[in-house]
Each structure stands twice: as structure tokens, then as C-alpha cells.
Amino acid sequence: MAKSQNALHGEKLMNRCTRCILPDTYPDIVFDSEGVCHKCHEAERRYVHRDIDKLSRELLGIVNWAKSQKRRYDCIVPFSGGKDSTYTLYTCIEKFRLKTLAVNFNNGLRTEEALRNMDTITRNLGAAYLSYGPPWNILKKLYKEFLLNTGQFCFPCDMGIWKTVQRTAEQYDVPLIVSGFSAQIESRGSKIYSYNNRLFKTIAKNVMSTGELNDFLSEAAIAQKIARRLKRFRLTRYRRQISLPEYVVWDDKIIKDTLYRELNWQKRADGSSDHIDCLFAPMKNYLVVQKWGFGEKTTKYSAMVRASQMTREDALLQSTEEERRPIQDAMELFMQKLGVTNEDILHAKTKSHLGYL
Numbered sequence: 001m002a003k004s005q006n007a008l009h010g011e012k013l014m015n016r017c018t019r020c021i022l023p024d025t026y027p028d029i030v031f032d033s034e035g036v037c038h039k040c041h042e043a044e045r046r047y048v049h050r051d052i053d054k055l056s057r058e059l060l061g062i063v064n065w066a067k068s069q070k071r072r073y074d075c076i077v078p079f080s081g082g083k084d085s086t087y088t089l090y091t092c093i094e095k096f097r098l099k100t101l102a103v104n105f106n107n108g109l110r111t112e113e114a115l116r117n118m119d120t121i122t123r124n125l126g127a128a129y130l131s132y133g134p135p136w137n138i139l140k141k142l143y144k145e146f147l148l149n150t151g152q153f154c155f156p157c158d159m160g161i162w163k164t165v166q167r168t169a170e171q172y173d174v175p176l177i178v179s180g181f182s183a184q185i186e187s188r189g190s191k192i193y194s195y196n197n198r199l200f201k202t203i204a205k206n207v208m209s210t211g212e213l214n215d216f217l218s219e220a221a222i223a224q225k226i227a228r229r230l231k232r233f234r235l236t237r238y239r240r241q242i243s244l245p246e247y248v249v250w251d252d253k254i255i256k257d258t259l260y261r262e263l264n265w266q267k268r269a270d271g272s273s274d275h276i277d278c279l280f281a282p283m284k285n286y287l288v289v290q291k292w293g294f295g296e297k298t299t300k301y302s303a304m305v306r307a308s309q310m311t312r313e314d315a316l317l318q319s320t321e322e323e324r325r326p327i328q329d330a331m332e333l334f335m336q337k338l339g340v341t342n343e344d345i346l347h348a349k350t351k352s353h354l355g356y357l
């Protein structure tokens, strides 16, 4: 039953943007008279005409400011052993000579490749490295609860990463946080995936205590606002948080070449270099395909086409092939680790996170 439905969904002929490859099933998509989607126009406004020289100067200003604070560490990089966070760590240390602390959130789902990468790379770069993770029994309950209620399970990990990074920055009094998250390439759109404290709390409190929630909840918006005010009046220490891809050219090919050449970075056994850091990555993508008829590669490659890092033809070919790859082993592992059934997975597409935001 599940199989025939998925096959049907996959076969359904979709109309796509004539510039990128986003299909007409993408939430709230709008096409102009030439068939170009609104995400393409948005990207043109935000990224295509970016003044990279000006951004580089700005970035250098931030780097020098962090160094001038003269702390034990100049910056923290949230580190998973994946491609983007590894490249960010490399840039902070090798290019900017920042005293960098790599901080990893142990989500209970780290792959062997990711663990090996974290070890080799922190050693090769001479980076300080710290990892923290809540007990697996808590994470397991959370992933399951989020799957059953929202149809997706990534929220606890995303919340945990930021909380761990912020807590560590506080503890070591680190002035700068530099992440490798590229909104331009990685964002899937808020209708597909987005989160906040409220969503997390509403669902998580079914399965965990208030104390346990502390590993995940960031400061509330109001507290952040007060903190910003105090900082403006210099009553507390100032901390900055930036995404490196907002300041530099974030080119998948350049990143991969650098990692293989300079750092002996390892991809996954199946040859994939995306999301090598999570055992459940194939399931995350599967749930998106099941619900929307297209997966993460479609949104990612669309962004890469807009950024002239890929041709539209290659994007179509590769996304079709990669999104239909069988994931039987990954699904069995997922069911066994979380104690969920086929039925639960099938029901995921009827659920949404939007009502909780």
C-alpha cells in the first residue's frame, strides 16, 4: 500500500519553474508570465547582486573585533563533522587565525564518518573541541513525539545545537559564534520546516520535565530583547552571531575540493557528501518527499542553479535520481531505534508543524 502510493506520487508529472527546478507542489509558489518562480526572483534580489568585496571587509571587521576582545577563545563554530561546518571551522582557523572552539551537539545519531571527521579535523586544525548531548532515552522520546505530532523529527536536534552553542559561549565568555548555515542554499521554506520555542515546548512537555527542557530552549524573545538593550548600554558583554555563507561565496565544489585536499575529510560509504553527519538524514528527506512530492535535493539544487553552481539539466537529473534512491535500511534503522511503525511513518504526511508556531 505504502509503496504504490509513493510510486504514484513520484511519477506524478509536475510543472516546474523554467529557471530553477522547483515544482508546482512547492508551498505557495508563484510563477511569473515566463514561468519563473518567486524564489528565483527573491534570490536575485538578495544574493545575485551581493557586493562580495564589501561583505568581505565587513567580515574582516567582525573578525578583528572578536580578536580585540582578548578572551580565551575568539569564536565558537557549531560543528557536526559535515561539509559546511567543517569548512567553516577551517576558514576560521586557517584563513582568519581565530582561536576557535568547535562545539558539537551529540544528537544520538552521529554517523561513524562524522565521528571520524570530527576527530581527524579538530586534530589536523589544532582546534579545541567540545561535545555535549542529553541522554539517548530523552532524545528518543522527543524524536518520536515530534514525528507523531508534526510529521518531522528534526526539531529537538536543531534546538539542542543552538542551546548547546549559546550555553558554551556563555560559559567560556566567547564573543563570536560563526555558523556554516547557508540560508541561500539550505533553506527549504518555512511551510516545509521552521521552528521556535513555542512549538518545541508545546510538544516536548508531553514527554520531558521542565529541567530537561533546559537542554533545548533558548532565551525567550523578550529576554533577548532586554539583553540587546543592556548590551547597547554596555551593561553586559556583547556577543555576535553570524553565518559565514552570508559573507563569502558558498560554492559546493570549492568547499568539497578544499576539504578533500586539505583535511582528509571523508564522505559517506554510499558516496554521498550531503548530511553525512546524521544517521536519520535519509528518513528526513523521505518524509519530505512523501508529503510534498519532492525532496531536499530539489530545493538545494534549485538554489545552486540560481547561484550558477549547477546547470538546470544536472539539477533535474541528479535530484530525480537521488530522491528516489531506496532507503529500506535507513527506514528499518529508524523504526527500530525510535520504536515507531510503518503506519506512524505513513501518517506523518498528514501532520504539520504550522499549527504549533
Ligand SMILES: [Zn+2]
Residues within 6 Å of the ligand: 017, 018, 019, 020, 021, 022, 036, 037, 038, 039, 040
Ligand atoms: Zn525558480
